[in-house]
Amino acid sequence: MKSLIGIIGAGPAGCALACFLKEKNIDCIVFDEQQTPDIIVGESLTPAIIPLLRRLKIENRVAEVSQLKQGAGIRHNNGNRVNFRFRHFGKKYPDYSYNIPRPKFDGIMRERAKELGVRFINCRARVETSINDSNRDIQLTDETIAQAGLTRDQQPSLLVDASGRTRLFSKALKIPYTRGTRNDVSYFAHYENFECPSVSTGQVILTVLESGWSWQIPLKDRISVGVVLNKTAAKHYGKSSEERLENIINTDALLAKDGEKRQRISPVKSYQNYQLISEKGYGKGWVLLGDAFGFVDPMLSPGVHMSMTSAELLEKFVFNKSSPTTKDFDKYCDEYKKWYYAWEYLVQFFYNGRMLSMGEVRTKIQNNSALFSIPKLVEPYVSRVLTLLMSGIKTRSKLNQKILFHSSQQVANDPDRIAAHTIHSSLDNIKHGMLEKKDVIANNIKKTA
């Protein structure tokens, strides 16, 4: 494919694709609306991204501004905690990743693309459905075409939607989508003097909350703290995003303790809509990339890796061909969906309480089982499988998925323990024993005020 490619969005997906196209001498332009928020979600990366950073020759630059990350952990207010430490898996994948300041990371990606000769058009791209052109479903508006210094008859041969959760093309073309079951909202900010009880360098901590979960991501000079919870439950914590984030921290025993001396040093940002994938990934003259195609639940931090992987997949299946066919686009879409559903499969073990229940059993085995007992011998193998699934390296491995499934059935089989560790997606949990949610929260807030 040799003609001009128009990429909308200069996030990790758009920039990675632009770099890969330049490597192949394929001409492209990137529309960049140049939003520079203080903070952007997508700060914790999985080890599977490292080969991509190396391919783009930006790992050193990323390392310079980022916090090295060697693992992740999930904890519960009942004292249960599971730690994962990344492991080597062959030469390609190291046993680490990074926690990145996103605006700086995106800046590095843009800088790299510019070094390779990519042209950025600094404007918000607008599109419209094509009425008179049977070769395309969608086109840039006259105004946007003009901003790129092109004329009406110079529409890019392929438009790539890398606009992230804006989902520019899907909205314009009314593409149906499939949503996950959760109906969550997220609030996050950066803090100083917020403790992060990591047990390995840069370990990201997830904490189970009453109607959701939270993250603590250690960055170089600060901690990113975010909460993800059911939208209806969120309303009970206050009116504004700031109030809600602060009250959620104050009413969770673990977070309140870690954040006792905290100072917020950024505005609070809020995100909505989770777990969504478009049913169609391409059409006449267009294709979807990264989050614009589908965004997976953020609990296990797969987003940035997924978005850059989608660029690599598009390059592999479509741009490697001189005249790609619909079959090539289909292969691209299938591969992306496989990634999406693999992460979705994995994350459910965290939401449904099985991962923490398995962790509880793991701790018992480590502390109590006889040295050469079967559990003691099997446990390191299962732990390795779990870490490989979580690190993005073997997330799509059917074998690893089966091992996870069967070991969780075998080991985490106490319904009460599982229920105790479930991360609820609605206020249903209130029916199971708690007082009226509103009152519980109101009382807690009063106590901590």
Ligand SMILES: Cc1cc2nc3c(=O)[nH]c(=O)nc-3n(C[C@H](O)[C@H](O)[C@H](O)COP(=O)(O)OP(=O)(O)OC[C@H]3O[C@@H](n4cnc5c(N)ncnc54)[C@H](O)[C@@H]3O)c2cc1C
């Ligand atoms: C609460 C939450 C927590 C998350 N945590 C993590 C995490 O820890 N780790 C992780 O890897 N991922 C995480 N993610 C996901 C991650 O943020 C995304 O998957 C990732 O940013 C997707 O990259 P992208 O390039 O596809 O889209 P984006 O990063 O959204 O980039 C899209 C770009 O397009 C631009 N744009 C939009 N419309 C236009 C237009 N019309 N014209 C020009 N430009 C336009 C936008 O300004 C933006 O720069 C999280 C997501 C959420 C919601």
